[in-house]
Amino acid sequence: MTRAWHCWRESRLRFTVKLGGSILEAAPIRQGILSQVAQLRAEGNEVLVVHGGGKSLSRRLAQLNIPSRFVEGLRVTDAATLSVALMVLAGEVNKSLVADLERLGASALGLCGADAASVRCVPLSEAAGSADGLGFVGRPVSVNKSFFDLLLSQDIIPVVSSLALGPDFHFYNINADQMASACAWGTGCQALVYLTDVAGVLGGNGTTVRSAGPAEIEDLRNRHVITGGMLPKTLSCLEALERGVPSVYVLPGASPGVLRRVVDGTLSEGTCISKNDK
DSSP: OOOOOGGGTTSOOEEEEEEOHHHHHOHHHHHHHHHHHHHHHHTTOEEEEEEOOHHHHHHHHHHTTOOOOEETTEEOBOHHHHHHHHHIIIIIIHHHHHHHHHHTTOEEEEEETTGGGOEEEEEOOSOTTOTTTTBSEEEEEEEOHHHHHHHHHTTEEEEEESEEEOTTSOEEEEOHHHHHHHHHHHTTOSEEEEEESSSSOBOTTSSBOOEEOHHHHHHHHHTTOSOTTHHHHHHHHHHHHHTTOSEEEEEETTSTTHHHHHHHTOOOSSEEEETTOO
């Protein structure tokens, strides 16, 4: 499987990389990925980093005796959970990524959707049949492209945590896969790359789907082959494609040099979802 970007080679490539919670927990893998991000940025590519941090958040919630609940892969977020999410996701996890990138010689800026209205959302207060809904959970609806353009034009890597303001100017927790999708379509990225702790999207026979179009992904979702946390991830993939991102990748973050192979068009692992695949 290859998805080369040769038609854009005369100019900077712009793409969004989403780091999942499991990737963030594995220090050698995390450092390998961030090294690739810093190097690709140094070569003139424009890279946005969006991160989760669910494992860190769940761990801190457990320390505070606050239960973690999920509905169809989305974290139920009450007021207490939201307060901890702001501290962990927009604070500890975000700033540690910024520090790591700066240590690698890159210029990075940590932010959440509230900063400069970079990402705005609407609440999902009544969702998934839950009696009290999902609480303070949002869905991204707008992106401040000019703000990201400014950062990227100054060779800065935006590091975005998955929280944003709603129309009531209250903070909302956003699924990080959805946040990454919004950053990709909202800033005109040529690709969206999800780096995960799995080999890619799995098909009905349990093997990795190497390339697929939206219809095939929809079929896997409808047949309940895709379940759990892969449900919001693949929904975010489909939204990114629908809103103009040419290619979306779900890749094993532990594979050395995987981002380099995406850019060079030599990828041989993971899943690529594109409207060109029928």
